[in-house]
Amino acid sequence: MDVYEPGQHEAVIPYMERYFEAYPEDLKRLSVTHALLAEQLQQGMQRGRQEGWQEGMQQQTKKLLLRQLRLKFPTFPDVVRQRIEATTNLEQLETWLTQVMMAPSLAETELGTLVN
Numbered sequence: 001m002d003v004y005e006p007g008q009h010e011a012v013i014p015y016m017e018r019y020f021e022a023y024p025e026d027l028k029r030l031s032v033t034h035a036l037l038a039e040q041l042q043q044g045m046q047r048g049r050q051e052g053w054q055e056g057m058q059q060q061t062k063k064l065l066l067r068q069l070r071l072k073f074p075t076f077p078d079v080v081r082q083r084i085e086a087t088t089n090l091e092q093l094e095t096w097l098t099q100v101m102m103a104p105s106l107a108e109t110e111l112g113t114l115v116n
Contacts, residue, residue: 054090057090058087058088058090058093061090061093061094061097062084062085062087062093064097065084065093065096065097065100066081066084068097068100068101069081069100069106069111072100072101073100073105073106076106076111077114077115079114079115080106080111080114080115083111083114084096084111095110096109096110096111099111
């Protein structure tokens with residue numbers, strides 16, 4: 001619920017100007033606070049982009065790994081698929097992908113140990 005009528009905030013501006021003329025250190029603090037908030041927002045956005053990129057790479061690597069498994073070993077166990085889907089470590093997924101591409105059998109990969 002908005003407690004202000006349209007245009008009402010403009011009426012406050014002269015009071016704010018007088019306040020900051022009387023207390024300029026508060027204006028400086030407000031500027032510093034604004035700068036800190038802007039920096040934190042920027043950092044948060046950057047982290048979000050990085051996390052989104054990381055998650056996207058994980059999903060694409062999982063899809064590629066599962067596709068490669070289906071092509072090379074069409075009847076691989078469901079426990080292997082479940083392990084791949086549960087893994088969030090991109091480096092591990094890439095390792096498995098390389099192993100699947102290079103190994104002549106699923107048993108010769110780390111994923112093959114899940115079958116036994």
